[in-house]
Amino acid sequence: MSIKANDPARISWLPVPPQSDFPIQNIPFGVFLTRDDVITIGTRIGDTAIDLGALHQLGYFNDIPLTDDIFLQDSLNDFISDGKKTWRSVRNRIAELFDKDNGELQHQDAHKKIILFDLDEIEMQLPVHIGDYTDFYSSREHATNVGKMFRDPENALLPNWLHLPVGYHGRSSTIVPSGTPVRRPYGQLLPRGSEEPVFGPSTRVDFELEMAFITTDANKMGEPIPVAEAEDYIFGLVLFNDWSARDIQKWEYVPLGPFLAKSFASSISPWIVTLDALEPFRVASPDQHPQPLPYLKQDGPRSFDIHLEVGLIPENGSENTICRSNFKHMYWTMAQQLAHHTVNGCKINSGDMMGSGTISGKTEDSFGSMLELAWMGTKPVALNNGETRTFVEDMDTVVMRGFCHDNGLRIGFGEVRSQLLPALPADRFQR
Ligand code: CA
16 A cells, blocks of 8 residues: 655645644654543644544544544554554545545534644643563664773673664653653662762763654564564654663663663653654665674665754753754664564564664764763763753753654654653652
8 A cells, every 4th residue: 555645745724834843744643632631542733633533433534444442542552553554544544634635624614623623722641551661772873982981992882782782671651751750860879989889869860862663563472573574563653762860870780781770761752653654764774794693684775864853951041952863873773673672582562662772973962862962971061051061950851853854845753851850858768
């Protein structure tokens, strides 16, 4: 089935502001609470949210085999389970219905009142029930930078790194949508020069600029997903801020990897942009030397040209763009990550989320964490209000944005925005 929804010439009868991330060619999926306190699955064109549950009840999807309640749910998991053919049919139908040359809904004022919402009338929710969350570590530049700082500049990459997409299993329970504040965590810290840890609030809270992909049911336990098929099981992507406490991390991570330094919060953008919508922005992935083992070998362009930015807003100040990076820098592709994840027979479910790992580029202004931007505190980042930062401070807001653009077509993710709140008072931990 062709992706008619991607037709770059199509114009919607809904208004789309210039530079919007959400033209009619995007058609992302999300879950929102309406002005009537109803939870529904929806999409967005320009600054208008569209209630897909209401659209379906009014008969606008009658030609697509869908269960009656597929959109009247508090998560996209069942819709994602229906598979790529359904996602594609629904996106194509939405594109057709909101095309300026189509009058079916355009002239039904009573229906439009039920289906359409201004963004300030809705509240975005987590789009999926995330059963399992895995975080990779797939940017060569990021892994090299961290290896230089934490270990040995001469041998920054560990021996396995160029042979497999390194990852770990994270917690899904503390993944929250954009707008949810995050509290500075407590934990065990090892003061410089000391051999005994102390307990206290982290003083090195950091963001990690990542993207995450969301899967559909893909395999039975015991069966791998071949790398050539892996993209068929990827529904779409979100922006992902994987909050990290570097001091907790440094003390706890040996030998099993990150634990409490990561599980206090990760923030995502609420609209899932489908892999289908990103098709026009496919690009070659970086050359891989040594050659990967056969089960990780792939053909064709498997990366996506997605511009990424991080903004930091201090409590008394305006936004500072402190990083510009790109998803295409990733050494290991999503297809390779999913093939590797399942090569042992690990089962993947609908709504699972896979983080890319921090996405750093080659230049110093493209590093995707404060750890790298301020080089472990040695090169403070100057802000436009005269302050500097080595890590994120209380009441700072971190905003991540992502968008593709080419020949006048722009497909974006909106933003993930979250504010860091001060740590709880210390007496909360006294016994
Ligand atoms: Ca991470």
